[in-house]
Amino acid sequence: MDIDLMWVIAGFVLVIAELVTGTFYLLVLGIGAFAGALMAWLKLGFGLQAVAAAAVTIAGVMWVRARPRTGGDAPMASLDVGQSAIFESWSNQSAGRARVRYRDTQWDAQIEGDSGVPARGDSFYIVSVEGSTLRITRNKP
Secondary structure, eight states: HHHHHHHHHHHHHHHHHHHHHOOOHHHHHHHHHHHHHHHHTTTHHHHHHHHHHHHHHHHHHHHHSOOOOOOOOOOOTTTTTTTTEEEEEEEEGTEEEEEEEETEEEEEEEOOOOOOOOOTTTTEEEEEEEEEEEEEESSSS
């Protein structure tokens, strides 16, 4: 079997493996193998084939690492925003911290804005969720 065919087979195996895993690194390795196959097809020595494959792979890895990340940095809007929560009790009235019932369980909540003095059973609306604390207000967002 010719060395250029071996490089091509290795390239296809790596590209197919990349399609299964979803990382760009195996794709870069596959492209590097195709560069080695090109050098072998041009009848250059194995050393030059390996150097070409390594150079293309290193350049590709640097490109993948330098790409700006998208999708993971922007906070996702919570599906809880706009839903109602029922005031149950104060946990720290001076700080505006309360316990509310939402989805049949008790949650910590931070009351925003001028809400007056709520009574047990008053409805509030969720403005945002920060960890396990709901930020709530009387006005629907």
